[in-house]
Amino acid sequence: MRKVLIIGAGIAGLGAAVSIARAGDNVRVVERSTSLAVGAAISMLYRGPDALAELGVLDACIAEGTVGYLDSVFSRMYDSSGDARRLPQLPVRSDGMPSYIIIYRPVIARILSGQAEAHGAVIDRGLAVSSLNDEGETVAVTFSDGTSDHYDLVVGADGTASETRQHLFGDTAQIDYSGNMSLRWVKPDAPTGPVGFYVSEESVPVVIHPLHGGLVYIATGVDMENRHVGTDEARQLFREILGQFDAPYVRELLSVVSDDDPVIARPYLMHHHPRPWHKGRIVLIGDAVHTLAANLGAGGVLGLEDGLVLGQELARTESLDAALAAFEERRFERTSNAVAASREMLDAQVNRQASPAELHVIRERAVADLSKPF
Numbered sequence: 001m002r003k004v005l006i007i008g009a010g011i012a013g014l015g016a017a018v019s020i021a022r023a024g025d026n027v028r029v030v031e032r033s034t035s036l037a038v039g040a041a042i043s044m045l046y047r048g049p050d051a052l053a054e055l056g057v058l059d060a061c062i063a064e065g066t067v068g069y070l071d072s073v074f075s076r077m078y079d080s081s082g083d084a085r086r087l088p089q090l091p092v093r094s095d096g097m098p099s100y101i102i103i104y105r106p107v108i109a110r111i112l113s114g115q116a117e118a119h120g121a122v123i124d125r126g127l128a129v130s131s132l133n134d135e136g137e138t139v140a141v142t143f144s145d146g147t148s149d150h151y152d153l154v155v156g157a158d159g160t161a162s163e164t165r166q167h168l169f170g171d172t173a174q175i176d177y178s179g180n181m182s183l184r185w186v187k188p189d190a191p192t193g194p195v196g197f198y199v200s201e202e203s204v205p206v207v208i209h210p211l212h213g214g215l216v217y218i219a220t221g222v223d224m225e226n227r228h229v230g231t232d233e234a235r236q237l238f239r240e241i242l243g244q245f246d247a248p249y250v251r252e253l254l255s256v257v258s259d260d261d262p263v264i265a266r267p268y269l270m271h272h273h274p275r276p277w278h279k280g281r282i283v284l285i286g287d288a289v290h291t292l293a294a295n296l297g298a299g300g301v302l303g304l305e306d307g308l309v310l311g312q313e314l315a316r317t318e319s320l321d322a323a324l325a326a327f328e329e330r331r332f333e334r335t336s337n338a339v340a341a342s343r344e345m346l347d348a349q350v351n352r353q354a355s356p357a358e359l360h361v362i363r364e365r366a367v368a369d370l371s372k373p374f
């Protein structure tokens with residue numbers, strides 16, 4: 001039995017915790033934040049439902065998510081007046097699996113945490129890693145509470161600004177700001193109406209999805225410089241964007257944005273870390289090695305797949321080197337293609353003001369790639 005430390009309880013870290021603990025290894029997850037998850041909703045598209053099924057949490061996610069079987073999440077598009085846009089449909093699953101599950105982030109974090117703990121993993125929230133020292137046979141780790149321990153394997157699932165990646169490779173990551181700041185809002189008891197993708201005359205998309213329990217999730221973005229945007233400014237920008245639409249449902253939602261509603265602003269960042277993704281006994285997964293803009297809604301799915309695949313490869317062999325090499329082999333090209341497609345879409349959207357039909361063609365190609373088994 002290996003002793004494994006996972007740094008970060010985001011979707012990648014929790015997926016890895018379930019997968020590795022289930023295979024019988026001794027897993028501890030440390031998460032700097034005390035809260036379960038930051039953010040609004042997340043769509044599990046492409047092979048996301050398959051990864052959830054493999055991790056044994058598909059039914060729980062279906063029970064608490066908004067689920068589509070016969071339509072694609074990208075299939076309902078409206079123009080700024082609210083008239084449906086006719087676009088060729090993207091392929092949907094024909095094997096009985098959901099095409100998408102849209103779920104509140106704290107809910108999927110709770111479900112994955114519960115599953116990891118059921119397999120024996122220990123999750124310590126409010127605890128960060130202070131230092132790592134790969135001593136060859138084990139990695140010596142000290143924590144923010146002053147304690148220390150040794151591990152056979154350390155998994156850096158600590159997000160785009162990964163300190164684990166910095167520790168391994170220095171400042172080699174080329175993290176680009178996409179030029180677009182995401183604005184997201186989850187409203188309880190919001191009015192219901194035609195949900196889907198609305199696109200303004202200026203090609204600004206607003207995504208509206210219902211969530212479980214009467215919540216409605218609305219996401220959009222604004223082109224601006226990369227800087228901190230507080231809640232008040234985010235709410236103001238959000239209102240301005242919704243104000244560009246004549247669609248009755250968007251107007252209705254705009255009318256219920258109140259002055260104390262928290263709107264979350266987060267920059268869309270992009271990077272794909274060159275190989276290797278591991279050094280000695282430390283390996284990186286999720287946004288720590290690949291971040292893409294939300295135009296494909298794929299970053300979380302890819303992180304979840306990473307965690308699952310890492311556990312599968314560790315279970316296959318006693319050799320850590322072989323397992324980490326096999327993990328990287330299975331993940332590098334798939335994630336590289338996804339980041340490239342996300343960049344291409346963003347370039348078409350922001351720099352070329354591409355038409356929805358042109359964007360659809362790029363998305364169709366990316367969807368086909370991401371829908372392949374991993």
Ligand SMILES: Cc1cc2nc3c(=O)[nH]c(=O)nc-3n(C[C@H](O)[C@H](O)[C@H](O)COP(=O)(O)OP(=O)(O)OC[C@H]3O[C@@H](n4cnc5c(N)ncnc54)[C@H](O)[C@@H]3O)c2cc1C
Binds near residue numbers: 009033128267298
């Ligand atoms: C606006 C927006 C919308 C998106 N929508 C979707 C979507 O619909 N579908 C989808 O699949 N993807 C989506 N994504 C992408 C997705 O959110 C990310 O790819 C995913 O959350 C990354 O997960 P992760 O676990 O790799 O990293 P993170 O979620 O960033 O988790 C890393 C964790 O590590 C912790 N941590 C960091 N350092 C330390 C330390 N030293 N010690 C302990 N803990 C530490 C952090 O607190 C954090 O909780 C979206 C992204 C954005 C910005």
